[in-house]
Amino acid sequence: MELGERIMRASQQTEEGAPEERVEEDVGDWPSDMEYDQGEEEEEVVVEITEDDLLQYLDSQEEALVIAQGLFKEHSTGSLGELLSDKHAQELYTRGWTVLDHGIDTGLVSGAFDSAMQLVKDNQLKPASELKMSEEGDEDPYRDRKARDDLTVWLHPQGTASSSAVSASTGNVQSLVDVLAGPLYNDISSIIHLSASPTSTEYQLAYYPPTNARYERHRDALPTNDPSDTDQRRVTCIAYLNQEWQAGMGGELVLYQKQSEFKVNDAPPDVEYIPPEAGDSQSLGKFVVPPLGGRMVIFLSGVMDHEVLPSKGERFAITAWYR
Ligand SMILES: O=C(O)CCC(=O)C(=O)O
Ligand SMILES: [Fe+2]
Structure with a gap:
C-alpha cells in the first residue's frame, strides 16, 4: 500500500469495511502525541508507519500551513x-x-x-x-x-x-x-x-x-x-x-x-x-x-x-x- 494511502486509512478510522488486522507490535514509532479516535463502537484501522515516514509524508503533501x-x-x-x-x-x-x-x-x-x-x-x-x-x-x-x-x-x-x-x-x-x-x-x-x-x-x-x-x-x-x-x-x-x-x-x-x-x-x-x-x-x-x-x-x-x-x-x- 502506498504510504499516502496507509496514512489516509489510519486517519479515517470510522470507515466502513473490514478493518485491517490490528498490529499491536512495532507501533512504537507512531508520534506519541498523535490523536486517535477513542470511540468504543468504532473499529480502529491500525497501520504501521514510522515517525520519519509520517513527517516526510506530511512534508510532501499540500503545505500543512495552507491547510x-x-x-x-x-x-x-x-x-x-x-x-x-x-x-x-x-x-x-x-x-x-x-x-x-x-x-x-x-x-x-x-x-x-x-x-x-x-x-x-x-x-x-x-x-x-x-x-x-x-x-x-x-x-x-x-x-x-x-x-x-x-x-x-x-x-x-x-x-x-x-x-x-x-x-x-x-x-x-x-x-x-x-x-x-x-x-x-x-x-x-x-x-x-x-x-x-x-x-x-x-x-x-x-x-x-x-x-x-x-x-x-x-x-x-x-x-x-x-x-x-x-x-x-x-x-x-x-x-x-x-x-x-x-x-x-x-x-x-x-x-x-x-x-x-x-x-x-x-x-x-x-x-x-x-x-x-x-x-x-x-x-x-x-x-x-x-x-x-x-x-x-x-x-x-x-x-x-x-x-x-x-x-x-x-x-x-x-x-x-x-x-
Ligand atoms: O515543553 C515544550 O517546550 C514542548 C512540549 C511538547 O512538545 C509537548 O508536550 O507536546
Ligand atoms: Fe509537542
Whole structure:
C-alpha cells in the first residue's frame, strides 16, 4: 500500500469495511502525541508507519500551513483581547507560530514554579511515556516510550474539578491554567475557529528533570481545515514557568520552519535562527526558543514540527491544546 494511502486509512478510522488486522507490535514509532479516535463502537484501522515516514509524508503533501490557514477567521484590527495583538495573529497565520513575552504576571509565574515543584515532590506527576491519553482515556498503544523523558499531569480550569484533578496545593498552577482557559482561549478563538470549549480543552503540566530530559522531534496533530473536526488539536500554547532560566541550561524548544513559510521574523532577540543545512533539500530551518519564565509559545498543532532539547535545569511548562 502506498504510504499516502496507509496514512489516509489510519486517519479515517470510522470507515466502513473490514478493518485491517490490528498490529499491536512495532507501533512504537507512531508520534506519541498523535490523536486517535477513542470511540468504543468504532473499529480502529491500525497501520504501521514510522515517525520519519509520517513527517516526510506530511512534508510532501499540500503545505500543512495552507491547510491550517483554512480555519482562520477574518478578524478586524484591534478586535483582539488582553493578550494577543494583531502582530501575533499575523505571525500565526503567515508562519504558524508566535511568541508572547510578559503576558503573565511574574509573581504568578514564580508562584506557579514553586507549586509545580511541590507537585513533583508529592509524586503527582507521572512519566508522560506511561500516562493515559486523558484521564478517562485508554492507555495509548501507539506511544513511543523512548521519545520523551518528561513527567506530566493533566490539569483542569477552575470549577471543572474531576476525579484526578490535582487539588488545593496547585495554587498558582491553577491560576495559570485559568489564564490559558480564559483570556488566551478568547483571543485564540477570535483568530481561529475552535471546536472545543475552554473546559474541554486539554491542559497539562510537564516537568523535565535536569538530567538532560528531552522530547524528540514530533508534531502534535495532523493539519485540518475542517471546522467540524473534533479529533485534531488546532493550536498548541506552551507557557513556561522558569524564571531562573540561564543560557547553557539547554531545554530550548526547537521549531522547524520551512523556508517558504519564513515570512516575518519578529521573534524575540534571544530566539536563534539556524538555517537549513546547505546541500540537504530535506533540512528545515530551526528557531531555538529558550523556555523563559512568563513566555508563551503559540503554534499551529498540525503545522509545526518541534522538539525539546536536553535540559540541564528544572524545566516546567503548562501546555494547552485547543481543538
Ligand atoms: O515543553 C515544550 O517546550 C514542548 C512540549 C511538547 O512538545 C509537548 O508536550 O507536546
Ligand atoms: Fe509537542
